[in-house]
Amino acid sequence: MTTETRPNASAVNNAGYDMPPEMRQNVAITTLDKIWNMGRRYSVWPMMFGLACCAIEMICTAASRYDLARFGMEVMRPSPRQSDLMIVSGTVTKKMIPQIVRLYNQMPEPKYVLSMGACASGGGPFKEGYNVVSGVDQYIPVDVYVPGCPPTPQALLHGLMKLQEKIDGESITKVRWYQKGEIPAIPVPILGPDIIDPRDYALIREAKPAAAQAPAAPAAAPAAPVAAAPAAPAGTAS
Amino acid sequence: MTDQTPKPDSSATTPAAPTPKPESSATAPAAPPQAAPVEKSELEKKFPDAVKRDARPGYEGDVVSADKLRDVAMYVRDDLDYDFLSSLTAVDYFSDLPNAASHMEVVYHLYKSTGGGSLVFRVQVPRDNAVVPSLIDIYPGADFQEREAWDLYGIRFDGHPDLRRILMWEGFAGHPMRKDWKEAYFEEELKPYKNRWPEGQVYRIEDRNPYGKNNKYPQGLNPETVTETADPLLYENLEKAAREYSEDIDTEQVVVNLGPQHPSTHGVFRMAVRLDGETIVALKPVMGYLHRNHEKIGERNTWIMNMPFTDRLDYLSSMSNNFGYAIAVEKLMGPKAAPPERAEYIRVIMAELTRLSNHLWAIGFLLNDLGAFFTPALYAITERELILDIFEATTGSRMMCNYFRFGGVARDLPAGVLEKIKDLVHERLPRKIDELDLYLTENELVRSRGEGVGVITPEQAIAYSAAGPVLRASGVPYDVRRADPYSIYDRFDFDVAVRYHGDVYDRYMIRIDELRQSLRILQQAIKGIPGGEIMTGKNPYQIRVPAGEAYGRVEGPKGELGYYIVSNGKANPYRYHVRAPSFINLTVLEKMCVGQKVADVVVNLGSIDIVLGEVDR
Numbered sequence: 001m002t003t004e005t006r007p008n009a010s011a012v013n014n015a016g017y018d019m020p021p022e023m024r025q026n027v028a029i030t031t032l033d034k035i036w037n038m039g040r041r042y043s044v045w046p047m048m049f050g051l052a053c054c055a056i057e058m059i060c061t062a063a064s065r066y067d068l069a070r071f072g073m074e075v076m077r078p079s080p081r082q083s084d085l086m087i088v089s090g091t092v093t094k095k096m097i098p099q100i101v102r103l104y105n106q107m108p109e110p111k112y113v114l115s116m117g118a119c120a121s122g123g124g125p126f127k128e129g130y131n132v133v134s135g136v137d138q139y140i141p142v143d144v145y146v147p148g149c150p151p152t153p154q155a156l157l158h159g160l161m162k163l164q165e166k167i168d169g170e171s172i173t174k175v176r177w178y179q180k181g182e183i184p185a186i187p188v189p190i191l192g193p194d195i196i197d198p199r200d201y202a203l204i205r206e207a208k209p210a211a212a213q214a215p216a217a218p219a220a221a222p223a224a225p226v227a228a229a230p231a232a233p234a235g236t237a238s
Numbered sequence: 239m240t241d242q243t244p245k246p247d248s249s250a251t252t253p254a255a256p257t258p259k260p261e262s263s264a265t266a267p268a269a270p271p272q273a274a275p276v277e278k279s280e281l282e283k284k285f286p287d288a289v290k291r292d293a294r295p296g297y298e299g300d301v302v303s304a305d306k307l308r309d310v311a312m313y314v315r316d317d318l319d320y321d322f323l324s325s326l327t328a329v330d331y332f333s334d335l336p337n338a339a340s341h342m343e344v345v346y347h348l349y350k351s352t353g354g355g356s357l358v359f360r361v362q363v364p365r366d367n368a369v370v371p372s373l374i375d376i377y378p379g380a381d382f383q384e385r386e387a388w389d390l391y392g393i394r395f396d397g398h399p400d401l402r403r404i405l406m407w408e409g410f411a412g413h414p415m416r417k418d419w420k421e422a423y424f425e426e427e428l429k430p431y432k433n434r435w436p437e438g439q440v441y442r443i444e445d446r447n448p449y450g451k452n453n454k455y456p457q458g459l460n461p462e463t464v465t466e467t468a469d470p471l472l473y474e475n476l477e478k479a480a481r482e483y484s485e486d487i488d489t490e491q492v493v494v495n496l497g498p499q500h501p502s503t504h505g506v507f508r509m510a511v512r513l514d515g516e517t518i519v520a521l522k523p524v525m526g527y528l529h530r531n532h533e534k535i536g537e538r539n540t541w542i543m544n545m546p547f548t549d550r551l552d553y554l555s556s557m558s559n560n561f562g563y564a565i566a567v568e569k570l571m572g573p574k575a576a577p578p579e580r581a582e583y584i585r586v587i588m589a590e591l592t593r594l595s596n597h598l599w600a601i602g603f604l605l606n607d608l609g610a611f612f613t614p615a616l617y618a619i620t621e622r623e624l625i626l627d628i629f630e631a632t633t634g635s636r637m638m639c640n641y642f643r644f645g646g647v648a649r650d651l652p653a654g655v656l657e658k659i660k661d662l663v664h665e666r667l668p669r670k671i672d673e674l675d676l677y678l679t680e681n682e683l684v685r686s687r688g689e690g691v692g693v694i695t696p697e698q699a700i701a702y703s704a705a706g707p708v709l710r711a712s713g714v715p716y717d718v719r720r721a722d723p724y725s726i727y728d729r730f731d732f733d734v735a736v737r738y739h740g741d742v743y744d745r746y747m748i749r750i751d752e753l754r755q756s757l758r759i760l761q762q763a764i765k766g767i768p769g770g771e772i773m774t775g776k777n778p779y780q781i782r783v784p785a786g787e788a789y790g791r792v793e794g795p796k797g798e799l800g801y802y803i804v805s806n807g808k809a810n811p812y813r814y815h816v817r818a819p820s821f822i823n824l825t826v827l828e829k830m831c832v833g834q835k836v837a838d839v840v841v842n843l844g845s846i847d848i849v850l851g852e853v854d855r
Contacts, residue, residue, distance in 0.1 A: 051506055052505070052506075052528055052550075052553070052851055053553035053637060055505070056553060059619070060619060063615075063619040063620070064619070064620055093529055094452075095407055096506055099506075119530075125550070126531060126532075127423065127452070128423045128425075129530050129531030130414045130452075131406060131526075131529045131531055132452060133451075133452065134423075134451070150637060190461075190464055190466060191409060192461065192465075193409065193410065193411035193455055194410070194411060194455055195453060196453075200451075201461050203449060204459065204461045205459075205460065205461065
């Protein structure tokens with residue numbers, strides 16, 4: 001792991017190879033992994049993508065006081081095709097998760113996900129809500145979690161530095177995007193009577209309905225309008 | 239069904255009829271008959287058959303029968319001059335006990351655009367067949383609010399041309415705000431919950447859900463046959479709207495979706511736009527991508543637990559949100575909860591600082607939309623950071639301040655903060671605002687892209703219930719701080735900023751004006767702030783609020799922020815509704831954009847200044 005923050009030749013020099021002092025700035029003996037990782041860690045381009053309150057702190061982090069540019073990360077890309085990092089900054093709702101998964105699928109490898117704040121990491125204060133996904137990691141893999149509600153810019157920067165550390169540990173022989181075969185895309189959830197993850201088809205079909213444990217009243221009154229809603233999509237499909 | 243029977247003079251008698259009480263177990267006092275013979279309201283005199291005074295203690299206004307609602311509304315608007323529909327919301331008075339009265343209620347709060355107090359009326363309909371005539375052609379501002387009531391409560395509004403779900407998606411099972419609708423992670427009816435460590439064993443709610451997720455499905459669902467129905471319906475309605483615009487011209491039109499992920503939609507907001515060439519022929523906002531169930535959670539929380547949640551409504555101006563909620567609850571609690579003098583001053587100082595930071599942000603990002611990518615925003619954010627420093631020193635948090643309490647504020651200003659504020663509002667900010675003004679106001683691009691774009695006439699602005707800067711930029715000098723003063727705003731000398739063209743440029747200028755007026759208020763408040771207590775009585779862990787309803791409103795940076803709360807005398811609100819200015823201001827977006835070029839859509843949106851936390855709640 002490098003301790004210097006500024007990239008120069010001595011930063012990538014492998015331990016054990018002594019360089020004459022006058023050459024340390026210019027020549028290094030190192031591994032491909034180190035060169036690769038150094039390139040990656042200093043040019044992580046985040047996607048310009050905000051969900052909720054945390055997005056405001058993310059913008060503040062990019063602004064002049066906290067200055068994301070120091071990490072080579074100021075190039076916020078509006079398109080997922082050009083981004084390396086998705087900062088999931090805010091509450092992930094069921095209505096939004098299909099789009100988030102789509103955006104994630106559109107990002108080219110190597111790609112990283114930073115879950116910013118309590119909501120994105122686990123639902124946060126809104127966890128019990130009927131439209132809230134309790135953590136974006138139920139759908140896409142997350143590399144770094146940053147706690148806070150919202151995390152301060154300092155906390156986000158710390159999370160980004162942790163991501164850099166993670167990148168430092170990569171090896172081009174092992175990372176998934178240099179393996180044989182395609183990396184399968186994540187199936188996009190469907191907005192049915194409730195959010196449906198295609199990976200859960202079997203579970204949904206087989207699980208005992210939640211009514212067994214929910215002590216909800218039988219509620220004869222609202223039956224008419226409520227029952228109409230789920231019937232509609234099922235009918236139109238076939 | 240409750241009291242639809244015409245009973246001309248019921249005001250003096252005891253409400254013998256099933257006075258619907260929130261929840262059956264009735265801790266609320268047994269409805270002592272309102273002693274004095276209440277004077278008949280204007281509406282009662284005019285419509286003796288259809289209107290009667292709401293006799294429940296703690297409630298105001300009249301109950302209107304559903305079939306006469308439109309006549310009453312027409313009369314209220316045209317003869318009584320209540321032309322501004324501030325809030326329309328529903329309440330589910332539900333009881334699962336046999337023989338207990340259950341009904342749905344739609345509550346309307348109206349104001350005059352010339353100022354003054356409110357007029358409240360309500361309609362009561364049965365729960366299993368909730369149909370209310372739509373007021374959309376009388377008050378176009380009812381559009382989204384009626385759709386929200388349909389979405390969350392299942393109240394059908396007869397005559398609404400586009401009654402689709404608005405926050406949840408089309409096809410979602412159930413109407414979640416109904417009291418008998420339970421979410422997948424339902425644990426208990428009310429907070430605080432009982433022990434989550436029964437016999438020392440901790441449990442997580444996920445473990446009790448058969449899917450391990452926050453989901454529930456109707457019995458026997460075959461998930462593989464489910465298809466989405468929301469978008470086809472949206473495009474169908476979009477086409478219908480487009481036909482109204484250009485019936486005779488036969489050109490190929492395209493549908494463009496802006497958002498929910500778009501670099502300049504100010505959050506996860508989506509606009510489905512139908513274009514004829516570059517001209518917009520129809521536009522439908524699509525929201526709900528950040529609907530995080532604020533109100534459902536709020537009705538389970540205790541009163542004070544909602545305070546930090548209000549921070550997350552309009553997350554750029556948390557202090558104003560606190561202010562509105564505190565005022566609504568204090569209104570219901572009565573004079574014993576009136577905050578002491580020093581607390582009032584601190585509240586005003588914090589609210590105005592919030593307005594400064596919000597408008598700085600709004601101006602910066604409006605310029606972003608105009609093409610001045612990030613440079614003006616960086617200048618604005620620099621100043622905002624200084625205000626956030628003050629918030630952090632006072633409350634411990636930059637954004638989510640959670641600072642107001644019922645009857646005061648959470649803690650006093652720490653040493654040195656007042657000096658810092660003084661320095662800001664006397665020295666730095668006036669200079670910086672002048673600088674913004676100097677660089678931006680006469681800028682060629684700002685002028686040419688702002689002037690005459692997205693024009694809203696004063697009549698439209700009022701009819702569509704636009705509030706705040708959007709309303710005032712259209713030439714309506716309506717500011718809740720003046721029109722219906724709250725807290726101690728009547729003591730300060732300031733002007734209600736107003737501009738008259740109703741275009742994007744004026745909506746930008748009005749924010750510059752308001753920055754200056756806020757500075758004026760701040761300068762007076764800092765001078766006048768007294769010493770003393772910051773809290774009436776002790777800061778209690780839990781409060782009890784007398785049964786009844788209240789609508790408290792403040793002039794938030796984005797417009798009129800209202801809280802409609804209903805209490806049944808217990809430790810939790812029975813109904814907790816937020817009249818979110820960003821949400822209702824969006825009603826007018828379609829009017830702003832239709833007929834304009836697609837390049838101006840984002841600018842129009844930026845000039846409304848929305849925050850999605852508040853739009854979707």
